[in-house]
Amino acid sequence: MHSTMQNYPLTITAILRHATSVHRARRVTAATEGGYRQCSYRELGQQAAQLANVLRRIGITGDQRVATFMWNNIEHLTTYLAVPAMGAVLHTLNIRLFADQIAYIANEAGDAVIVVDMSLAALLAPILPRLDSVHTVIAVGDGDTAPLEHGRKTVLRYADVLARESTEFSWPDLDEYSAAAMCYTSGTTGNPKGVVYSHRSSFLHAMAVCTSNGIGIGSTDCVLPVVPMFHANAWGLPYAALMAGADLVLPDRHLDARSLIGMIEKLRPTVAGAVPTIWNDVMHYLEKDPAHDISSLRLVACGGSAVPMSLMRTFEEKYGVQIRQLWGMTETSPMATMAWPPPGTPDHQHWALRATQGQPVCGVEARIVDDDGTVLPNDGKAVGELEVRGPWIAGSYYLGRDESKFDSGWLRTGDVGRIDPQGFITLTDRAKDVIKSGGEWISSVELENVLIAHPDVIEAAVVGVPDERWQERPLAVIVAREGSSVSAEQLRAFLADKVVRWWLPERWTFVDAIPRTSVGKFDKKAIRARYAQNDYAVSEVRD
Amino acid sequence: MHSTMQNYPLTITAILRHATSVHRARRVTAATEGGYRQCSYRELGQQAAQLANVLRRIGITGDQRVATFMWNNIEHLTTYLAVPAMGAVLHTLNIRLFADQIAYIANEAGDAVIVVDMSLAALLAPILPRLDSVHTVIAVGDGDTAPLEHGRKTVLRYADVLARESTEFSWPDLDEYSAAAMCYTSGTTGNPKGVVYSHRSSFLHAMAVCTSNGIGIGSTDCVLPVVPMFHANAWGLPYAALMAGADLVLPDRHLDARSLIGMIEKLRPTVAGAVPTIWNDVMHYLEKDPAHDISSLRLVACGGSAVPMSLMRTFEEKYGVQIRQLWGMTETSPMATMAWPPPGTPDHQHWALRATQGQPVCGVEARIVDDDGTVLPNDGKAVGELEVRGPWIAGSYYLGRDESKFDSGWLRTGDVGRIDPQGFITLTDRAKDVIKSGGEWISSVELENVLIAHPDVIEAAVVGVPDERWQERPLAVIVAREGSSVSAEQLRAFLADKVVRWWLPERWTFVDAIPRTSVGKFDKKAIRARYAQNDYAVSEVRD
Known part of the structure; x- marks a missing residue:
């Protein structure tokens, strides 16, 4: 017996058609230096047709790669x-x-064209001559394109070439399994690896973002993706907003707390997504300057690194804004889990669950395995490496790189943690950041979460450093509030009743800034290297 | 370039795994004669495994059909x-x-087993001997199975046979395009036609129901599907609730207003779905007996026939319950459109849009075509037959029946209406119920909607009847409130400032009940036949 359902492919083309017809009147607003620019989804569709005509005209056919080097804008x-x-x-x-x-990635992907924002031309220009496959650069915005010309590439002006094209394009019928987009992981070790999203995975992920257990984006929303569109497709928020017919607010390069708060006050987004650092900045800004209203936000999706409980509570109790943790990675499109405690959960347990990485959204399955690959129980106690599978989860890397990350149909996330009987995942560390002390594991992330709740601590990173007796012991790297004289002894005392005794770090260092990776996460590899090179003034505190 | 995403099939098995693990603690509650029965989703999964073991044991393999003859229960x-x-x-x-x-349908589908509720045994028993392919009947509930035995089928007791089986079952890996479920349309003309849903279409439809532009079911919801589970899979609400980890309340056969209000007060569902007739009954009950609280409902999805504006306004203004129109049919799984006006819509326009059938949810595309198949503009004026396509829309009927309903990839819905520039669909009639008067179309549905708003009108059906001068003219069939002496003249006067003059019916008849089809819709074919046979006392009113 055959199903009698239509064979309708799940494609970004279907999102395009839906957004530009049914939701044609909805608007995308982009921040500029001095104000905002707007267009309707109908106009967006016309511009997309013009761009597609330009790309066909300069020879883009089949599944050739078109790269972007851009901020979040129209x-x-x-x-x-x-x-x-x-x-x-x-x-x-x-x-x-x-x-x-960047050169490695663009060459491996074989990018044929790069669309570049002129504000980033100076950053791209010196790399351009090394990009062998790129033949054309399309420059967005004003300014001198001369530096780009040195790359021996054809340089076109976006506005000029689009203006000459028709606002109609005959979008082809596509197989939903065909490649739609690619992103490279920004792993701190080894070469970046490419993840190739399909039309199907992009469509399904956008749909999952629109479900209530995801971010629940609907046509009454206005979405502000602060997370960059060059980072895991801005968590799929743009496609989800287009699919839902929600308005979009794009911050371009104006990502400082003041600009963001201005955007929120003026454009009143209901949903936003950004890493914790951004919301931390917003919180500190509002503490100094409380006469701002960010209450239009019904939901802030937050991920990329563990979200401190103190941040969530402050936003909810002081500003009426709910922050929910989302967990995922480039390989998971990225939304894999969201932290929505079940209804009727008592208050203290509610907050404990809010502090987890959440439950898998339907379509995603999660499990933890030990070093031998044995699946461990979801009992909230066993700790192992998190593995996930689902229709928007990578099953390999581009060109078959690093096959060790895949375990017969499951993605090995490189994250370590536990899963409770209801599927709530608590990640305690990156596998490579786990501190192994006297044969037991210490979670750097849990220590960081407690430390950040201290009123004098602005940032805290904990790494494992070599120890003669215990093999490894934690080192706490602290950025203290300006003017604070908080000491290592005081912070150790603050930790004492919150974590088990043998987790308490003996080694402490106070710094102006914690080294970060290119995507703004703590660069623990660099921290360990600096410690090894005696770059830090480390105080030792023992009882 | 190939996508690197996993090849993870969209199946009901994935919903099963998700619901019974991540949402294992959520509950399904079913109404009984004197109270309620409950089980957790974990227990539901164990019972599903037991049932699968029973079915395998009695020989169900491959894609054989297992029929149900059941109410909404566990x-x-x-x-x-x-x-x-x-x-x-x-x-x-x-x-x-x-x-x-029923005999025609079960034979055409080749059902091998029927699971029957004992409260329906007397209804099924006389048909059973005619069901050639059925070899086993599984009887749910207590009572004498003797009448079923006459059908020369093996009769098993559900509770007895399940109890002997393991609560584990090795669910097979399935192709997402394989057949999962089938429903027959209950068309008033011709033989019923089978629609075969795939795993993929069921998964995607459930996901769409969970999106905010659908019904937005999430893990904080409790869902009451009043719409029967034998009717277009209860609008996909059961699968959506399982996918979302929402609690379920199943009314079994207790569908009268008093029972439903009792369930709502006691179990506090947040979402419910039923045809307008049911909510009409609830409204009338609450008018007489207002000391009931149905405010737990955040959203009532309503469809199956046009939802009167007066019903929506009463629920919202008097009881704080939002009714939203959903449009679909068995062939569309069924959710194709939902009426969510965009934010910022002025009040009068908001209500006008709420009265439409709504916009397509993403994944569904809609268009109207004229008699020649030419696509008409979405200008809110042109009227034609509605056609839809999408991943959960039928592309054929089982065994290729009635190919005339499909138009190169689109389903011809048999509904007539217009689409506005934002995709809001207003259905003015079934193609076969349109009244053609003097070369112009009169919408029977719009006349009914206005009439039902009259305080003395309980039900109103309008059909076209032959007219010498105009070819067809409308006949209004009215069920008046008990004790009311409202006259045809008064109703015509009530209509006079609400519809164009030439729509005003001259022919009126007052009846105790309007003939309905087997699924409770007005049976306009029967109404026309009774008129033709002079079964109605028709008053003629002219100016």
């Missing part, structure tokens, strides 16, 4: 629609990577 | 999981069809 959103819908593959280059990484 | 929900997840096909027989139709 032109970047246009590439999100035009490139996959014309059958080509959108490759969002991460502008925060090092030049060598 | 056992029916168990078949929803067990049958498709074991690879077989769930065939929900509509208990309200005529015996001949």
Whole structure:
């Protein structure tokens, strides 16, 4: 017996058609230096058609790669629609990577064209001559394109070439399994690895973001993706907003707390997504300058690193804004889990569950395995490496790189943690950041979460450092509040009743800034290296 | 370039795994004669495994059909999981069809087993001997199974046979395109036609129901599907609730207003779905007996026939309960559109849009075509037959019946209406119920909607009847409130400033009840026949 259902492919083209017809009147607003620019979804669709015409004219056919080197703005959103819908593959280059990484990535992906924001031209120009496959650069915005010309590439002006094209394009019928977009992981070890999203995975992920157990984006929302569109497709928020017919607010390069608060007050987004650092900045800004209203936000999705409980409670209790943890990675599109405690959960347990990485959304399955690959029980106690599978989870890397990350149909996340009987996942560490002390594991992340709740601590990173007796012991790296004289003894005392005794760090160092990776996460490899090179003034505190 | 995403099939098995693990503690509660029965989703999964073991033991393999003849209860929900997840096909027989139709349907589908509720045994027993392919009947509940034995089938007791089986079952890996369930349309003309849902279409439809632009079911919800589980899979609400980890309340056969209000007060569902007639009954009950609280409902999805504006306003203004129109049919799984006006819509326009059938949810595309198949503009004026397409829309009927309903990839819905520029669909009639008067179309549905708003009108149906001068003119069939002496003249005057002059019916008849089809819709074919046979006392009113 055969199903009698239509064979309707799940494609970004379907999102494009839906957004630009049914939701044609909805608006995307992008921040600029002095104000805002706007267009309707109908106009966005016309611009996408113009861009697709330009790309066809300069020879883009089949599944060739069109790269972007862009902030979150209307032109970047246009590439999100035009490139996959014309059958080509959108490759969002991460502008925060090092030049060598960018060159490696663009060459491996074989990018044919790069769409670059003129504010980033100076960053791209020196790399351009090394990008062998790139033949054309399309420059968005004003300014001198001369530096780009040195790359021996054809340089076109986005506005000029689009203006000459038709606002209609005959979007091809596509197989839902075909490649739509690619992102590279920004791993701190080894070369970056490419993840190639399909039309199907992008469509399903956007749909999952629109479900209530995801972010629940609907046509009454206005969405502010602060998370960069070059980072795991801005958590799928742009496609989800287009699918739902929600308005979009794009911050371009204006990512400081003051600019963001201004945008929120003026444009009143209901949903936003950004890493904890951003919301930490917003919180500190509002503490100093409380006469701002961010209450239009019904939900802030927050992920990329563990979200401190203190941050969530402050936003909810002081500003009426709910922060919910989302967990995922480039390989998971990225939304895999969301922290929504079940209804009727008592208050203290509610907050304990809010502090977890959450439950898998339907479509995603999660399990933990030990070093031998044995599946461990979801009893809230056993600790192992998290593995996930699902229709928007990577099953390999581009060109088959690093096969060790895949375990017969499951993605090995490199995260270590436990799962409770209801599927709530608590990640205690990156596998490579776990501190192994006297044969037992200490969670650097849990120590960091407690430390950050101290009123004098602005940032805290904990890494394992060699110890003669215990093999490894934790080192706490602290950024203290300006003017504070908090001591290692005081912080150790603060920790004492919150974690088990043998977790208490003996080694402490106070710094002005914690080294970060190109995507803004703590660079624990660099921290360990600096410790090893005696770059830190370390105080030792013992009882 | 190939996508690197996992090849993870979208199946009801995935919903089963998710619901019974991550959401294992959530509960399904079913109404009984004197109270309620409950089980957790974990227990539901164990019962599904037991049922699958029973079905394998009695020879169900491959894609054989397992039929149900059941109310909305835990056992029916168990078949929803067990049958498709074991690879077989769930065939929900509509208990309200005529015996001949049921026999025709079960034979065409080739049902091998029927799971029957003992409260329906007397209804099924006389048909059973005519069901050639059925070899086993599984009887749910207590009572004498003797009448079923006359059908020369093996009769098993559900509780007895399940109790002997393991609560584990090795669910097979399934292709997402394989058949999962089938429903027959209950068309008033011709033989019923089978729609075969795939695992993929069921998964995607459930996901769409969980999106905010759908019904937005999430883990904080408790869902009451009043719409029968034998009717278009209860609008997909059971699968959506399982996917979302929402609690379920199943009313079994207790569908009268008093029972439903009792369930709502006691179990506090947040979402419910039922046809307008049910909510009309609830409204009238609450008018007489207002000391009841139905405010736990945040959203009532309502469809199956046009939802009167007066009903929506009364629920919202008097009881704080939002009714939203959903439009669909068996062929569309059924949710195709939902009426969510965009934010910021002025009040009068908001209500005008709420009265439409709504916008397509993402994944569904809609268009209107004229008699020649030419696509008409979405200008809110052109009227034509509605056609839809999408991943959960039928592309054919089982065994290729009635190919005229499909138009190169689109389903011809048989509904006539217009679409506005934002995709809001207003259905003015069934194609076969449109009244053609003097070369112009009169919408029977719009006349009915205005009439039902009159305080003395309980029900109103309008059909076209032959007219010498105008070819057809409307006949209004009215059920007046008990004790009311409202006249045709008064109702015509009531209509006069609400519809164009030439729509005003001259022919009126007052009846005790309007003929309905087996699924409770106005049977306009029967109304026209009674008019033709002079069964009605018709008053003629002219100016």
